[in-house]
Amino acid sequence: MIFENQYIQERIKKSLELKAEGINPYPNVIDKGIGSKAFLEQFGYLVESENKRDETKSVTLTGRIKLLRIMGKAAFAKIQDSDSVIQLYYSRDDLPEGYYNKIKKLIEVGDIVTATGFPFVTQTGELTLHCSSFEIVTKTVSPLPEKFHGLQDTELRYRQRYLDMIMNPEIKDTFVMRSKIVSLIRRFFESKTFLEVETPMLHPIPGGANARPFITHHNALDVSRYLRIAPELYLKRLIVGGMDAVFEINRNFRNEGMDHTHNPEFTMIEFYWAYHRYTDLMEITEELMDYLFSELSLPKELPYGDLNIDFTTPFAKVSYIESLTSIGGVPAEIATDRIRALEYLKVNNQKVDENLSLGYLQAELFDTFVESKLVNPTFITDFPIDISPLARRSDANPDIAERFELFIAGKEIANGFSELNDPIDQYERFKAQVEAKEVTGDDETMHMDLDYVRALSYGMPPTAGEGIGVDRLVMMLTNQHSIRDVLLFPAMRQEVALQINDDIK
Secondary structure: OOOOOHHHHHHHHHHHHHHHOOOOOOOOOOOOOOOHHHHHHHHHHHHOOOOOEOOOOOEEEEEEEEEEEEEOOEEEEEEEOOOOEEEEEEEOOOOOOOHHHHHOOOOOOOOEEEEEEEEEEOOOOOEEEEEEEEEEEEOOOOOOOOOOOOOOOHHHHHHOHHHHHHHOHHHHHHHHHHHHHHHHHHHHHHHOOOEEOOOOOEEOOOOOOOOOOOEEEEOOOOEEEEEOOOOHHHHHHHHHOOOOEEEEEEEEEOOOOOEOOEOOEEEEEEEEEEOOOHHHHHHHHHHHHHHHHHHOOOOOEEEEOOEEEEOOOOOEEEEHHHHHHHHOOOOHHHHOOHHHHHHHHHHOOOOOOOOOOHHHHHHHHHHHHOHHHOOOOEEEEOOEHHHOOOEOEOOOOOOEEOEEEEEEOOEEEEEEEEEOOOHHHHHHHHHHHHHHHHHHOOOOOOOOOHHHHHHHHOOOOOEEEEEEEHHHHHHHHHOOOOHHHOOOOOOOOOOOOOOOOOOOO
16 A cells, blocks of 8 residues: 555644644645745845835745744745745744644645745845745645755656656756757747648558567557557658648657667657758758757857767768768778678677678668767768668669768767658668568568558659657757656656655655
């Protein structure tokens, strides 16, 4: 039973005692008042004035008690709302007769209260509310962690985000910033006349990226369905249908490992732009970044752990093969030869499948020797065609795709390319992926999507498309080094048994 904890039992008893005194510990109709920010702004002048109080003003404040100091006939409480912490002063003589003694030992740290009174400044110089009314709004059953140590357990912070936000209110700043970033991304693309759309979350075929899907079952149709790993193929169907510029901001799901940059569900923006190329995508990505930095009033050089990242545009652009040699230090004759690349990886203690094509071996070289070195924003361009099954071949070199990825601080942030719109070529590439899957058993290889090929057969205009990882972008802009710190409720291993505040002694 979750309420068996001794301290919880004591609080439940106090809640019952409040009810016995005719005080509802969970009232419904509450005047929240002006809020701590407005209180500090409106009455901050009293700190410097000769008259340290203004009894002509009546102010209501509501918040959670974070500190309580009872001194016989009077008490000080510090309450926290969504903006700040404010001190309250209430006493036996200022509250209705007998009320102070009723509540003195029944209200505790963690309870949410509302108070009305006038502003004054204490002898220590703190702006405070002198209460004529002090009422409980919500009686908490679970006691908060001890204030000096706070909530330090990282796993508990992620698992009980609500408690994390109570004890560490500064973390809210990251999520406020995240909300602003998402809102600004939406506003930016709308200003460019892109149309926001919604596409299915349940797919009959997992597609749009190489990833292992989550599988579920649709009972009414008696068929398997897959949580989407990407919205790409549906968004491009809309381009076929005549929507020239579309975007979607939503969740993707990939049944893969978890680490500091991967969560099984994550937020992406994907956008598709008819009559444009991948070079146009790089330009609009730089425009988006400039827009975000301007609207968020961020300096172009930001710290990220021990790094300083320069977001000044234009960003560096390096071709895939050039990055292997100039950044990764891989000799050119090895980077372009399948057998030598395979041996080079083995010599460098990398385990790889002997049957991998040159493009996939180049991808292994890139992951091993290049990716971590890409600190400042860098577009890596012109990917091997065999690791780009949905991208358009280069007219100049059919072995490479008109594709780029944007890297910041060694992390992939965006992936974009000129879209393959030749239905025959697309069919053959899907077919090659299916055949490779039969050989390797790779669960992340794309499936054959015949309906998408059929859509292309009706004609998709020249199109460019890109996906940007919102979670990783927020990490970069807020100096957070775990994706869990930018997700309100990250994925966690299941608890063996549910405990409430079992860390409180």
